[in-house]
Amino acid sequence: MLTIALLLLFGLLFLAAEVIFIPGTTVVGFVGFALLAWGVWLSYHDLGTPAGHYALAGAGALAGMVLYLGLRPKNLARAALHSVSEGSVRDVRRADVPAGTLGHTLSALRPAGTVLFGEERREAVTRGEFVDAGRAVRVLGIEQNRIVVEGA
Known part of the structure; x- marks a missing residue:
């Protein structure tokens, strides 16, 4: 029972880390999804069908909530870069050394x-x-x- 709970907890934590803290890496998300699937499968296997249904529904609801909260525009705006670089580079293609110089x-x-x-x-x-x-x-x-x- 403790193993199943830890698998589901760490699966949700990895999924939350993927969505909220390090988006775009996908490796952490895949690991989280694999841990969730393994935890649900173990709950069906070791605790029976009713407990497996509860684990599946709970993990699905919590994963959906993590995705919803993590992908809201307000939360995504915190991770976005808002500053604009005003620097420039001297480009030799511009005619700053015209022909005949x-x-x-x-x-x-x-x-x-x-x-x-x-x-x-x-x-x-x-x-x-x-x-x-x-x-x-x-x-x-x-x-x-x-x-x-x-x-x-």
Whole structure:
């Protein structure tokens, strides 16, 4: 009798933990459902049909109540993320280094390296030619997220 009660109790606790505290993992929910099913089966097997019916009805009613209380919109809102990130990332696809801009290489471009445009260090590539460090380069354009330059 104690084993059946503990199986049903832990099954409900695992089910409540799945619904209320850690939604979306499904493993804890499956374990809770398995414990509930095992407890109901043991109650039918060891205590007889009337006790099994009571265990099934009680476990079903309590599991339904846990699901109803856990899935109410008010309770779900407590677990939802409400803050909005206002941060941004500088995207090299934007034309902040327009075609024709002049810069100087900080490292050798073989064919990629670092170029200084005004005060900004940026990664750039050539179309295959090598450019030594300290040389002037001119931006040809931006292709596939890369600044393409040539020796000026």
